[in-house]
Amino acid sequence: MEIRPITKENRFEVNNFIREHWFTTEMAVRGELVDMTGLDGFVAYENARMIGLITYRLDGKDCEIMSLDSLKEKRGIGSALMAMVIRTARELHCEKVKLITTNDNLNAMRFYQKRGFDMARLYRNALESARKLKPEIPLIGDHGIPLRHEIEFEYLLSPQKEQIGIHLPSAERKDAVFAVELQNRHFETEGKS
Numbered sequence: 001m002e003i004r005p006i007t008k009e010n011r012f013e014v015n016n017f018i019r020e021h022w023f024t025t026e027m028a029v030r031g032e033l034v035d036m037t038g039l040d041g042f043v044a045y046e047n048a049r050m051i052g053l054i055t056y057r058l059d060g061k062d063c064e065i066m067s068l069d070s071l072k073e074k075r076g077i078g079s080a081l082m083a084m085v086i087r088t089a090r091e092l093h094c095e096k097v098k099l100i101t102t103n104d105n106l107n108a109m110r111f112y113q114k115r116g117f118d119m120a121r122l123y124r125n126a127l128e129s130a131r132k133l134k135p136e137i138p139l140i141g142d143h144g145i146p147l148r149h150e151i152e153f154e155y156l157l158s159p160q161k162e163q164i165g166i167h168l169p170s171a172e173r174k175d176a177v178f179a180v181e182l183q184n185r186h187f188e189t190e191g192k193s
């Protein structure tokens with residue numbers, strides 16, 4: 001597996017991937033429709049094929065993950081992509097990394113909590129207003145659970161937290177492997193923050 005930043009060279013492929021996995025290239029979060037086609041992020045490749053994608057945006061001092069997808073689960077791809085964004089957020093002096101998931105996504109809730117994220121906010125019935133912006137959002141989600149609420153998770157990047165070591169133990173080890181690719185990321189992200 002190789003991880004590369006989103007650049008103008010792979011943007012078309014990235015946008016097709018987003019369209020395929022999220023119905024459209026617009027994401028509804030907290031009552032806002034976000035255009036995903038210009039977001040920064042990282043792509044996981046295997047044999048030149050995209051097998052994972054993470055996208056994020058900067059919101060003041062927060063780094064917000066807008067999407068995370070792994071096409072080959074339980075092989076460390078999601079953790080490696082997550083580690084790249086956390087590392088980027090630290091470099092950009094963000095105070096936290098946050099993200100929204102929905103009440104049916106039990107897999108994501110397990111995944112994030114085991115990687116140091118904590119539930120920070122509940123947006124009750126947020127999917128009602130999200131459906132007004134994006135009618136294709138289904139009524140029933142994973143496991144047959146009614147799709148109703150948004151849950152915000154956050155990962156604080158405070159120095160105290162790093163001192164007591166509550167952070168991505170396995171994923172951050174992996175992120176060292178991708179340090180070379182990370183160096184190439186700057187030409188894309190500089191000036192956007």
Ligand SMILES: CC(C)(COP(=O)(O)OP(=O)(O)OC[C@H]1O[C@@H](n2cnc3c(N)ncnc32)[C@H](O)[C@@H]1OP(=O)(O)O)[C@@H](O)C(=O)NCCC(=O)NCCS
Pocket residue numbers: 067068069070071072073074075076077078079080099100101102105107108110111114
């Ligand atoms: C959530 C998601 C991104 C996780 O991606 P992933 O590539 O499976 O993530 P990882 O492989 O790093 O970790 C998943 C599990 O596999 C385990 N794992 C990793 N490598 C493994 C290996 N070689 N053998 C066995 N298990 C392994 C991890 O320990 C982890 O388990 P844990 O969470 O209980 O600790 C993925 O399930 C996904 O794309 N879901 C659909 C989209 C989605 O819901 N995205 C989130 C929206 S908010």
